[in-house]
Each structure stands twice: as structure tokens, then as C-alpha cells.
Amino acid sequence: MPLPFLTADGVSDADDDADAVLAHVDHDRWRRPYRPGPWRVAIAAVLLLLSAFMLLATMIVAFVGAGAGALVCLVAALAVVGSALRMLQMGVWVSRAGLRRVAFFGTRSLAWSEIVELRTVQQPVRWLGLPRTVQGQALTAAGRDGAELPVLLTDHNADFLSRAEAFDRAADMVAAWADEYRPVTA
Structure with a gap:
């Protein structure tokens, strides 16, 4: 099993292998x-760690004999797990x-025929999805x-913050899919 993170030069070919x-x-x-x-992965991991503590609290409350409290704790823990998975x-x-x-509260699908063009533009974008814009x-x-x-994507969201080359590769990949499957209009 190759372990690219153990290479001497620190360079990983994981992206090339994945393709x-x-x-x-x-x-x-x-x-x-x-x-x-x-x-995105770190935030989801913290939420899953929090849900583990909440499930432990659920077990303790259930052993004490408070069934309604245990149910509330269980529902809250499952909501946190669901939030982590959605993230x-x-x-x-x-x-x-x-x-x-796919957004946190909704999903919007578009056929390639509904999209005229994809473009990368410089504009104010939300930093990590928060109200602050940069x-x-x-x-x-x-x-x-x-x-x-x-x-669709920004270079300051949870997937590409401080990873400009990854944003460029992702934008190019989405554009390549659009070029391949979008119908040609005369």
C-alpha cells in the first residue's frame, strides 16, 4: 500500500493517482x-467529537433513569451528527x-443545457461562509x-481557504465537465 505522505521530498502524487x-x-x-x-473536514471532526460527548451524556442520563432527558440528549446528538455529515x-x-x-439547507440541480457559461470572477466573497466578505x-x-x-465555488470557502491552486484545479474541472456535456448551440 503506497504511503505518499512518507515520501522524502514531501510531494504527494495523490491527486494524480486519484484521477x-x-x-x-x-x-x-x-x-x-x-x-x-x-x-471543512476539521469542522466536521469537531462536530463529531462533540456528538460523541453528547452520546456519552445521553447514556449517563439514561442510566440515571430520566427517559425524557435521555431522549432529548439523543435527538440533539443525532442533529449534530447530521450537521457534520451535511457539512x-x-x-x-x-x-x-x-x-x-449542495448547500447546508438545500440543494439545487441544473442540467448542463440550462447553463450558458461558467466563469471565474474577482468579487467580494464570504470568508468561510460567514457574513464577513473579502x-x-x-x-x-x-x-x-x-x-x-x-x-458555485469561492477561494475563501471551507474547501479552498489558503489553497489557491486547489481552487483553480476545481474550477477547471467543473469547466471541463461543462465543456464536455453542455450542448453546443449555433
Whole structure:
């Protein structure tokens, strides 16, 4: 089993290997064309750690004999676990059918025929999804009839913060999927 993190020069070929491994995967299935970023994974890990403590509290409350309190603790812990899993699902997903933007509270799918163009623009973007905005890059899509769709990716979200090259690769991958599957109009 190769362990790329043990290489002498510290350079990993994991991204190149992943492309070679995924080359045979069915293009009809939804997939994220990039890996979740370290901020997203760290936040989800902290939420899962919190849920472990909440489940321990649920067990203690149940052993004490307070059934209603244990049920409340269990529901709260399951809500935290669900939030962590949803955070890991958030992002842009692509398939032969189209593009899907998964947000925390909703998902929006668009067929490739509904998207006129994808472009990377400089604009104020939200920092880690918080209300604070900073100047950054965003991958945006323009729909039919000039409709501006929500921002798909930014270089300051939980997947690409401090990883500009990863943002560029992800934007290029989404654009490549669009070029391959978007119908050609004359």
C-alpha cells in the first residue's frame, strides 16, 4: 500500500493517482470534482467529537433513569451528527446530467443545457461562509435568459481557504465537465 505522505521530498502524487483511479467510474453518478478541504473536514471532526460527548451524556442520563432527558440528549446528538455529515456533503457535484450545488439547507440541480457559461470572477466573497466578505475569486454560472445563478465555488470557502491552486484545479474541472456535456448551440 503506497504511503505518499512518507515520501522524502514531501510531494504527494495523490491527486494524480486519484484521477487515474477514477477514470473508470460511471459518469452518470454524481461526484465532487475536488476533495473536501481541511477546514471543512476539521469542522466536521469537531462536530463529531462533540456528538460523541453528547452520546456519552445521553447514556449517563439514561442510566440515571430520566427517559425524557435521555431522549432529548439523543435527538440533539443525532442533529449534530447530521450537521457534520451535511457539512461534508456541501459543495459542487457534477455528472453527465448536470451540475448540483449542495448547500447546508438545500440543494439545487441544473442540467448542463440550462447553463450558458461558467466563469471565474474577482468579487467580494464570504470568508468561510460567514457574513464577513473579502476580495477573492468565485466560480459563477450564467443561466438561460441572463439569469445569474448562485456562486458555485469561492477561494475563501471551507474547501479552498489558503489553497489557491486547489481552487483553480476545481474550477477547471467543473469547466471541463461543462465543456464536455453542455450542448453546443449555433
